[in-house]
Amino acid sequence: MNLEMVLRSLCNCAGIAGEEDSASRCACGLLQEYFPNAQLDAFGNVIAVQEGAADKPILLLNAHIDQIGFVVTHVGEDGFVKIASVGGNDRRLMMAQQLRIFGREELVGVVASKPPHLQLPQEHGKAPDFADLWVDTGLSSGEVCRLLEPGDRAVLCSCFEKLLGSRVSSSALDDRAGVAAVLYALELLKGRRLPVRLAVLLSAQEEVGGSGAKIGAYGIQPDYALVADVSFAYHSGCDRHRCGELGKGPMIGIAPTLDRGMSHTLCETARLEGIPFQTEVMNGLTSTDADDIAVCRSGTRVCTVSIPMRYMHTPVECIDLQDVEASGRLMAAYARKLGEGGCDKCGN
Amino acid sequence: MRELIWELCKLPGVSGDEGRVRAWIINQIEGHCTWKVDPLGNLIAYKTGRNRAKNRVMLSAHMDEVGFIITDIAEDGRLRFAPVGGIDPRVVLGRRVYVGEKALPGVIAAKPVHQLTKEQKSEIPKIEDMRIDIGADSAEQAREHVQAGDCAVFHSDSTAFGDGFLVSKALDDRAGCALLIDLIRSPLAYDAVFVFSVQEEVGTRGAKVYPYHVQPDMAVVVETTTAADIAGVTGADRVCELGKGPVVSYMDRGAIYDRQLYRLAFDTAAEHGIPCQTKTMVAGGNDASSVHSAVGGVRTLAISMPCRYLHSPSCVLQESDIQNTRLLLEKMLEKMAVL
Numbered sequence: 001m002n003l004e005m006v007l008r009s010l011c012n013c014a015g016i017a018g019e020e021d022s023a024s025r026c027a028c029g030l031l032q033e034y035f036p037n038a039q040l041d042a043f044g045n046v047i048a049v050q051e052g053a054a055d056k057p058i059l060l061l062n063a064h065i066d067q068i069g070f071v072v073t074h075v076g077e078d079g080f081v082k083i084a085s086v087g088g089n090d091r092r093l094m095m096a097q098q099l100r101i102f103g104r105e106e107l108v109g110v111v112a113s114k115p116p117h118l119q120l121p122q123e124h125g126k127a128p129d130f131a132d133l134w135v136d137t138g139l140s141s142g143e144v145c146r147l148l149e150p151g152d153r154a155v156l157c158s159c160f161e162k163l164l165g166s167r168v169s170s171s172a173l174d175d176r177a178g179v180a181a182v183l184y185a186l187e188l189l190k191g192r193r194l195p196v197r198l199a200v201l202l203s204a205q206e207e208v209g210g211s212g213a214k215i216g217a218y219g220i221q222p223d224y225a226l227v228a229d230v231s232f233a234y235h236s237g238c239d240r241h242r243c244g245e246l247g248k249g250p251m252i253g254i255a256p257t258l259d260r261g262m263s264h265t266l267c268e269t270a271r272l273e274g275i276p277f278q279t280e281v282m283n284g285l286t287s288t289d290a291d292d293i294a295v296c297r298s299g300t301r302v303c304t305v306s307i308p309m310r311y312m313h314t315p316v317e318c319i320d321l322q323d324v325e326a327s328g329r330l331m332a333a334y335a336r337k338l339g340e341g342g343c344d345k346c347g348n
Numbered sequence: 349m350r351e352l353i354w355e356l357c358k359l360p361g362v363s364g365d366e367g368r369v370r371a372w373i374i375n376q377i378e379g380h381c382t383w384k385v386d387p388l389g390n391l392i393a394y395k396t397g398r399n400r401a402k403n404r405v406m407l408s409a410h411m412d413e414v415g416f417i418i419t420d421i422a423e424d425g426r427l428r429f430a431p432v433g434g435i436d437p438r439v440v441l442g443r444r445v446y447v448g449e450k451a452l453p454g455v456i457a458a459k460p461v462h463q464l465t466k467e468q469k470s471e472i473p474k475i476e477d478m479r480i481d482i483g484a485d486s487a488e489q490a491r492e493h494v495q496a497g498d499c500a501v502f503h504s505d506s507t508a509f510g511d512g513f514l515v516s517k518a519l520d521d522r523a524g525c526a527l528l529i530d531l532i533r534s535p536l537a538y539d540a541v542f543v544f545s546v547q548e549e550v551g552t553r554g555a556k557v558y559p560y561h562v563q564p565d566m567a568v569v570v571e572t573t574t575a576a577d578i579a580g581v582t583g584a585d586r587v588c589e590l591g592k593g594p595v596v597s598y599m600d601r602g603a604i605y606d607r608q609l610y611r612l613a614f615d616t617a618a619e620h621g622i623p624c625q626t627k628t629m630v631a632g633g634n635d636a637s638s639v640h641s642a643v644g645g646v647r648t649l650a651i652s653m654p655c656r657y658l659h660s661p662s663c664v665l666q667e668s669d670i671q672n673t674r675l676l677l678e679k680m681l682e683k684m685a686v687l
Contacts, residue, residue, distance in 0.1 A: 079510065080579035090461040092472050093442030096660035098505055098515065108509035110662045112578040116436055117631050118585055125437065127470045134579040136656065136664065138510015157505050161444060161453045163483025164493065169444070169455050235481070236424050237459050247485060310481065311457035314442045318455060318481060 001187045003180060003325055006030060007168070008160040010176035014100060016069030016153040017086050017207045020044045023065050023172070027179055027202050034186040035200065044204035045216040050197045059196040059335055060222035060300070061185060062213065062289055063178030063229065064206030067171070068313055069155040070099070070130075075148050077141040080112065080134040083154060087207030088313050092127040097315070098157040099135060103148040108157075109135040158315035166322045167246065171315040175206065177307045177324050178228035181250075184328030189335055196224070196338050206289050213289035217296040224262065224338065225302045226331050227253075227290040230319070231280055233308035244308040247320040249276030250327040253304030257285055257294055262303035266334055273333045275326050280306055305330055349526060349670060352376075353514065354506050356522035360446060362415035362432050362499040363550045369411040373525060373544050377532045381542070390558040391544040393528075397536040401685035406541045406564035406646075407531070407677065408555070408635055409524030409571070410548035413517065414659045416500040418447065418480070421491055425484030427454070429500060430475070433549030437472050439660040444503035445480060448494055453503075454482040502661035512667040513590070519663035521548065523653055524570040527674050536678075538685035548635055552602070555635035559642035566609065566647045566684050569636040570677065572665065573597070573627065575654035584628035588654040590666040593623030594673040595652040599630050602637025609649040609684070616679045622672050625654075651676060 010030070015023025021044070028046045031038040035048035046065060049058070068087030075081050081101075085091075095113035100106060112134040114123075135154070137144055158171035170176075179202055189198070199220045204212035206229075217225070231251050234243035244251040252266045263279075270277040285291045286304050294302040305327050310318040361369035370391050377383065383393040391411070414433030422428055427447070431440075445454050458473050480500060484490035506516035528542045541562050547553035559567070577589040588595045596613040597605055617624035640648040653673050656664040 076579055078579055088461055090442065091469065092438075092461075093457075095436070095438040096657045096662045097442070098662050108507055108515065110509075110515055110657060110664055113436070113438065113657055113660065114578070114581065115574045115576050115587075115658065116434075117574070117629070118576055118581065125472045127438070127472055129470075136510075136578060138513035138664070140511050143511065156442075158444065159505075161455075163453055163455075163481070164489065165483055165485065167483030169453070169483075232460060232463065235426065236422065236479070237477070239463060242463060310460075311442075311455065312460040312462065314457045314460070316442055316444055316455035316457050318457075318483070 001184065003184055004321060006183060007176060007180040010179055011160045011170040011172040014155050015066050016155055017066040017205045019153045020066050020204045027065055030183055031200060034190060043212055043215050045212045046202035047216055049199040049220060053197045056195065056197040057223035058199050058220065059338060060199045060201055060220055060225040061182045061331055062201045062203060062225055062227045062293060063182050064175045064289055065179060065202040066204050066207050067174065068207045069153055072148055072152040072154065073150055075144055079137045079139040079144045081137060081148060083130065083133060083135055085130045090313055091130055093314060094133055099154045100157055101152060101154040103152045105147055107137055107147060109137045109154065112136045156315040167318055167320050169316050169318045171317060173309060173317040173319050174230045174312055177230055177319050181228045181307060181324045181327035184325060185331035188328060188332035194335055196335055198335065203289050210289050210292040213292040214296060217293045217300065221297060222300050225293045225300050226334065227288050227293065227302060227304045228327055229288040229304060229306050230309040230312060231306035232312060233310045235310050244278045244280060246308050246310060247322055248278050249323060250330055251278045251280035251306040251308055253280050253282065253286055253306065255282035255286055257291060258303050259301035262301055266303055266330065269333045269337050270330055275330050277330065349530060352526045352529060353523055356525055357506050357516040357518045360451065360501040361411055361413055362501060363412040363547045365499045366411040366546045370544065373529060376529050380532050386557060386561050388554055388557050389546040390554045392558060392561055393532055393542040395532050395536060395540050395542060397538040397540065399538050401538040403565040403685055403687060404541060404563065405681060405684045406543060406562045406567045407528055408543035408545050408567065408569055409528050410521045410545045410635060411525060412546055412549050413501065414549050416445065418494060418496055418498045418500065420496055421487050421494065422479060423487050425486045425490040426479035426481050427494060429480055435659055437475050440475055440478060441473065443661055445500040446503060447480060447482060447500040448498035452482055452493055454480040456480055504661045514665050514667060515662050517661045517663065519665050520572040520655060520658050523572055523665055523670060527570055527677060530674060531677065537682045540681055545635055552635050552638040555638035559639050559646055563643055564646050567639050568680065569634050569639060569650040571634045571650055571652040572655035572658065573652035574632055574658045575656050578656065587629045587631060588625050588627050590654050590656060591668060592625045593669060594676050595654050596624060596626055597650045598626060600632045602633030603640045603648060605649050606647040609647060612683060613649060613651065613680060616683055617676055620679055622676050624676065
């Protein structure tokens with residue numbers, strides 16, 4: 001498996017929360033290499049559960065398939081349309097950005113920006129609210145109304161780009177990087193007898209509150225879950241205490257809402273296997289699908305394995321491929337190890 | 349014409365670093381004219397027409413684009429940079445750029461939105477506080493690939509969209525360059541001089557010297573100019589509108605244009621059924637600011653294509669305006685040569 005190729009193809013598909021189709025289908029196809037029964041559910045989740053071994057505990061590998069984007073809220077007859085944010089977009093970077101708009105056809109739009117001579121003094125250096133933005137479609141009134149309607153999704157243009165070394169950039173790395181890590185773990189576990197039964201949930205709508213994880217986990221009923229999302233990587237200007245670092249391996253979560261035993265075992269496993277890792281200490285919720293999976297049905301033991309990322313929720317998110325690989329290795333090693341010791345079973 | 353524009357827009361050519369654009373243009377016009385390059389880098393092309401002109405008419409368009417210059421490599425391997433030309437800080441964050449001769453990909457971003465205070469979320473960071481990240485892990489690694497003084501240009505997904513619109517970086521003024529190339533490669537009625545100029549975006553520096561070489565009687569600056577014909581902007585604030593043809597200026601921040609040439613442009617447009625407009629605001633400036641007062645004075649006109657989102661990675665032009673500007677330039681050349 002060529003991790004970079006897999007990640008590139010995942011990133012170049014759009015999958016805005018609530019309309020994940022293109023990315024979900026791409027990921028489902030990749031997942032079927034390992035689980036031919038992988039499928040999309042009615043909500044847009046991609047789900048697979050390993051067949052047989054019904055007596056073994058289920059270990060769920062999770063990443064979310066959706067990404068942040070925009071939804072069209074109004075179509076103006078002059079070819080300019082209004083949008084609202086889907087998920088936590090950064091309004092400081094919107095002016096003069098190109099968008100892919102998914103109407104009846106895929107269209108190009110440009111976020112209209114007032115030239116400097118028309119900016120009011122109070123607008124200088126300020127980022128406008130999303131509600132004040134107009135997107136220029138360049139279409140005539142008849143065409144714009146034929147091709148676009150409220151509810152259509154849009155996303156900032158940004159293809160996968162390789163930077164120096166093993167670093168890459170794209171708008172969709174949150175969380176296609178996690179999806180790639182899950183696929184890489186499956187690659188490493190292919191054909192192995194495991195003490196667990198594997199399941200995969202590539203969840204929809206994480207960026208708007210985690211409904212996909214709630215629905216998906218309800219059906220799968222996992223005993224354990226590893227959540228492969230992204231977290232903050234340090235660069236100057238950031239708060240160091242709130243960040244991991246690029247290239248230093250997955251960030252293993254430690255938090256009141258995560259299973260302490262799993263956090264411990266993950267760190268131990270990484271040490272034993274020589275996999276680089278860092279810890280990410282949080283004081284409550286994790287703001288990932290782990291929050292919902294943990295409290296699904298009768299409860300699930302959960303831990304996060306986050307890939308460090310710079311510039312999260314921008315069109316130029318950056319990660320290090322080595323961290324994706326190390327995350328995959330760690331999840332695979334954990335799956336082999338689970339059931340060996342006793343500590344995870346008692347939760348402490 | 350569209351392909352010609354895409355090829356030109358793709359080339360990196362920040363002010364003072366126009367070499368690749370110039371080399372490409374020379375390749376395009378070779379055999380259709382004689383040319384020379386002056387000490388600042390202006391490319392001057394002498395085109396022979398079917399007839400000798402009474403007046404020496406000069407058409408110019410600038411090769412340079414707004415962009416960035418690397419000023420330092422920070423300790424963490426990210427690059428400090430400064431804007432070259434007038435770039436609104438609001439169009440810098442969250443963009444991809446290409447750095448240096450080898451077009452090394454980089455990204456410009458800042459602290460993620462999750463870690464900002466409510467006030468910071470609506471504040472555009474200062475350009476001096478932004479960094480270009482090329483993926484280097486250390487200053488040493490970055491230095492293997494980049495040095496201070498290298499230039500960076502915006503990435504752009506150049507494409508046609510909507511009803512005949514083009515979007516790309518550098519349309520200001522590669523679209524003008526494309527028109528000049530096309531005219532040079534076409535049979536013309538009269539001799540004319542064409543200039544592809546440098547350093548327009550940093551104070552029309554090239555335009556201070558190329559008239560000296562050309563000694564023109566009359567000049568037409570071929571440009572793109574700010575159009576604000578977007579939703580929410582009405583009346584004169586729109587300045588000019590896409591799809592309504594070339595923009596002929598009477599005055600801007602840099603020059604007051606020749607009155608007779610201004611009228612001649614509208615008369616010529618009317619005569620040939622070419623849509624034509626003027627600016628409804630005294631704003632902007634271009635090479636004309638230097639050309640009109642050069643070498644003892646040059647009768648000067650500016651004919652521009654209306655452009656939305658000027659100086660951003662997503663400049664927008666209308667193809668019909670490009671065609672109509674091409675047509676008006678050709679007709680004006682014929683008239684001005686014998687005026």
